[in-house]
Amino acid sequence: MPAKAKKVLINFNRPIVLHPGWMEIPYKLKKQISIERAEQILKGNPDEATDAEVLAYLSSSSMATPLLQEYVNIYLYLFQKTMKRIEIEVPSDLLKVKNLTDYEKQLMNELNGWIWKKSVKGLKPAIKL
Numbered sequence: 465m466p467a468k469a470k471k472v473l474i475n476f477n478r479p480i481v482l483h484p485g486w487m488e489i490p491y492k493l494k495k496q497i498s499i500e501r502a503e504q505i506l507k508g509n510p511d512e513a514t515d516a517e518v519l520a521y522l523s524s525s526s527m528a529t530p531l532l533q534e535y536v537n538i539y540l541y542l543f544q545k546t547m548k549r550i551e552i553e554v555p556s557d558l559l560k561v562k563n564l565t566d567y568e569k570q571l572m573n574e575l576n577g578w579i580w581k582k583s584v585k586g587l588k589p590a591i592k593l
Contacts, residue, residue: 476498480520480583481517482520484528492550493520497516499516500515500516512576516546518542521579522539534568534571535571537561537564538568544561
């Protein structure tokens, strides 16, 4: 199987990574994850988690333990961005985070990479690479 076809197969079939103990996310968020994965493939960059995936992980994580302020800011930033894409109006009191600091961007990128690796690891038994 060509390498590009493998990447497409991996990106569409890898599991959504949630905090341990959480099994469900809202349907609209799950649908947005699929849309963003497809967009990544079209852009030629399927080797990372999507913004919606990072949002889903942070959301499930926040149910288990309080988030540090930096992760709250990342969550709110991605929440605003994702809800806009899903066409859900965000209450004005949640529109506080317009931009992330360089440190928060670094944390978000690290979390993105960790989620990607975790999801691909969860896929390997199902698909031979």
